[in-house]
Amino acid sequence: MSSHTRRSPRPTKAIDASAGLLDGIQYYWRVIAVDSFGKRTASTARTFTNNYTNVVRFTAFITVNNSTGSSFLDGSTVVASPIDPVTRLVIGAPVPEFEKGTLSAGTMYWKYDRGDYRFDITGPSGFGTLVEPAVSLNSSDQFLSVILPPGDSDGDDVSDADEIAT
Numbered sequence: 481m482s483s484h485t486r487r488s489p490r491p492t493k494a495i496d497a498s499a500g501l502l503d504g505i506q507y508y509w510r511v512i513a514v515d516s517f518g519k520r521t522a523s524t525a526r527t528f529t530n531n532y533t534n535v536v537r538f539t540a541f542i543t544v545n546n547s548t549g550s551s552f553l554d555g556s557t558v559v560a561s562p563i564d565p566v567t568r569l570v571i572g573a574p575v576p577e578f579e580k581g582t583l584s585a586g587t588m589y590w591k592y593d594r595g596d597y598r599f600d601i602t603g604p605s606g607f608g609t610l611v612e613p614a615v616s617l618n619s620s621d622q623f624l625s626v627i628l629p630p631g632d633s634d635g636d637d638v639s640d641a642d643e644i645a646t
């Protein structure tokens with residue numbers, strides 16, 4: 481019985497985007513040879529992990545209003561923490577945005593890798609923080625409009641501006 485190596489006589493099926501492979505997942509493969517009598521012989525299994533070549537990102541556009549006037553607020557910051565989309569519990573450390581900027585007065589945008597997030601939106605000085613508990617950036621951009629409360633640094637429900645000095 482002879483043994484030799486030969487190239488496959490015709491190109492085998494390639495795995496392209498239609499296979500829907502996911503990033504960061506380990507896949508296994510093996511070659512199964514079928515001879516002219518239908519006898520199948522399989523190679524040992526090999527493995528590869530898909531590289532992060534097709535990361536999908538979506539953008540949250542957030543228009544920030546304030547509760548004490550009609551003007552929009554610029555200069556807000558967002559802390560984005562990944563959550564479980566079902567339980568809405570935070571499941572990881574905050575992640576940095578991929579890109580951010582100002583779209584127009586009062587509307588800023590933050591771009592993140594695809595996922596579900598809790599946003600802690602903090603306004604400029606004098607305004608408080610607002611929590612958006614579940615923002616889905618899985619399949620599309622999101623447009624949010626939020627109203628920031630006035631700052632209340634001691635948490636007594638009296639805004640800093642109305643606090644009476646003692």
Ligand SMILES: [Ca+2]
Nearest residue numbers: 632634636638
């Ligand atoms: Ca207060």
